[in-house]
Amino acid sequence: xxxxxxxxxxxxxxxxxxxxxxxxxxxxxxxxxxxxxxxxxxxxxxxxxxxxxxxxxxxxxxxxxxxxxxxxxxxxxxxxxxxxxxxxxxxxxxxxxxxxxxxxxxxxxxxxxxxxxxxxxxxxxxxxxxxxxxxxxxxxxxxxxxxxxxxxxxxxxxxxxxxxxxxxxxxxxxxxxxxxxxxxxxxxxxxxxxxxxxxxxxxxxxxxxxxxxxxxxxxxxxxxxxxxxxxxxxxxxxxxxxxxxxxxxxxxxxxxxxxxxxxxxxxxxxxxxxxxxxxxxxxxxxxxxxxxxxxxxxxxxxxxxxxxxxxxxxxxxxxxxxxxxxxxxxxxxxx
Numbered sequence: 001x002x003x004x005x006x007x008x009x010x011x012x013x014x015x016x017x018x019x020x021x022x023x024x025x026x027x028x029x030x031x032x033x034x035x036x037x038x039x040x041x042x043x044x045x046x047x048x049x050x051x052x053x054x055x056x057x058x059x060x061x062x063x064x065x066x067x068x069x070x071x072x073x074x075x076x077x078x079x080x081x082x083x084x085x086x087x088x089x090x091x092x093x094x095x096x097x098x099x100x101x102x103x104x105x106x107x108x109x110x111x112x113x114x115x116x117x118x119x120x121x122x123x124x125x126x127x128x129x130x131x132x133x134x135x136x137x138x139x140x141x142x143x144x145x146x147x148x149x150x151x152x153x154x155x156x157x158x159x160x161x162x163x164x165x166x167x168x169x170x171x172x173x174x175x176x177x178x179x180x181x182x183x184x185x186x187x188x189x190x191x192x193x194x195x196x197x198x199x200x201x202x203x204x205x206x207x208x209x210x211x212x213x214x215x216x217x218x219x220x221x222x223x224x225x226x227x228x229x230x231x232x233x234x235x236x237x238x239x240x241x242x243x244x245x246x247x248x249x250x251x252x253x254x255x256x257x258x259x260x261x262x263x264x265x266x267x268x269x270x271x272x273x274x275x276x277x278x279x280x281x282x283x284x285x286x287x288x289x290x291x292x293x294x295x296x297x298x299x300x301x302x303x304x305x306x307x308x309x310x311x312x313x314x315x316x317x318x319x320x321x322x323x324x325x326x327x328x329x330x331x332x333x334x335x
Contacts, residue, residue, distance in 0.1 A: 042308070046308070046311055046315065047151060047158065048158060049318070049319075050315070051154075051155045051159045051162060052159075052162065052196070053196045053197075053199075053200050054155060054156075054200070055159045055162040055163050055166065055193075056193040056194070056196040056200065057196070057200040057201050058076070058079055058159065058163060058197075059163060059166060059193065059197065060197065061075075061079055062075045062076055062079060062163055065078065065079075072163070072164060072167070076160055076163050076164065080156070080160075094231075098227055098228060098231065101224075101225045101226075101228050102225070104224075104225070169186060173185050173186060173189075184329070184330075187329050188325070188329035188330070191325040191326070191328065191329045192322050192325045192326060192329075194325070195321045195322070195324070196318055196322060199317070199318060200318075202282075203238055205281075206237050206281060207234040207237045207238060208234065209277075209281055210234050210237045210244075210277060210281075211230045211231060211234025211235075211237075212230070213273050213276070214226075214229065214230040214233040214234070214247075214251075214269075214270075214273060215227060215230035217273065218230060218266070218269070221255070221262065221265055221266060221269065223254060223255050223258075223266055224254055225254060229247075229250060232247050232250065233247040233248075233251075233270075233273075238314055239301065239313055239314065240297050240317060241294055241297055241298055242298070242301060244270070244273075244274050244277075247270075248267065248270040251266050251270065252266050252267050252270075254266075296320065297316075297320070300316040300317060301316050301317075303316065304316030
């Protein structure tokens with residue numbers, strides 16, 4: 001019996017004891033608290049990131065105006081006024097036609113669907129019953145509209161102060177990071193700003209170009225509701241790869257309600273515009289912000305949409321652009 005008991009003692013002595021220090025416990029607790037805080041304020045972080053993108057896009061123009069001895073605050077306000085003036089003029093000229101065509105499209109939607117699918121029967125009573133909850137949710141819709149306006153104003157205010165304080169970037173970084181890392185950190189921030197600014201400016205040019213080309217093409221083919229369809233195509237251009245495909249669907253359906261030949265011509269138009277975009281427009285206007293493979297783009301869109309819905313899908317590519325710029329700065333590669 002003694003040898004067996006001795007063996008048990010030896011085996012027991014070989015069991016290692018795992019000890020966790022108080023420092024490790026505190027680190028894990030702080031890490032979990034930080035993750036919880038990020039999840040709780042993710043909406044604010046999104047607004048800050050969007051503001052940073054806007055700041056990156058406007059910074060070259062602000063610095064250009066400063067060369068003429070215009071104070072930085074006045075330069076920023078002047079750019080804001082110009083942008084609001086352009087947007088206001090475009091909206092005032094497009095809204096009447098857009099409202100008329102959109103209203104006509106909604107009214108004719110049952111006829112369009114019935115021409116595509118003759119077996120479809122439009123039940124007016126059912127449609128009316130579906131409209132009833134809209135009145136009940138009118139307050140919620142109004143709150144969402146004001147929330148979006150508030151978010152837009154927040155982004156503009158954040159961007160204004162980011163532009164105003166941008167010249168003190170080096171001083172701020174010197175206060176929070178070691179001196180030997182300041183130069184590399186400034187370079188990384190500038191690389192991110194250049195990439196995001198080029199991306200946003202390029203996206204705006206792409207949206208305007210694609211929307212204009214789509215409107216001209218649809219008008220030439222005499223497709224109804226050319227203006228709202230072109231605006232949809234321009235807006236969805238901000239979602240790469242998937243957006244252009246989705247924007248073609250309503251136009252093809254509207255054309256198919258007239259004739260299969262017109263639907264085929266409309267599909268060919270969107271395909272031609274996509275080829276012009278990929279081979280001519282993108283290489284010219286996005287040369288400093290492209291280079292992300294379609295596979296990574298689609299994967300980023302799927303992950304972004306899963307984590308944060310539409311906002312995540314829109315910001316997926318800028319986040320990838322930011323990470324790429326940071327990694328290139330760390331490893332000494334130029335954009």
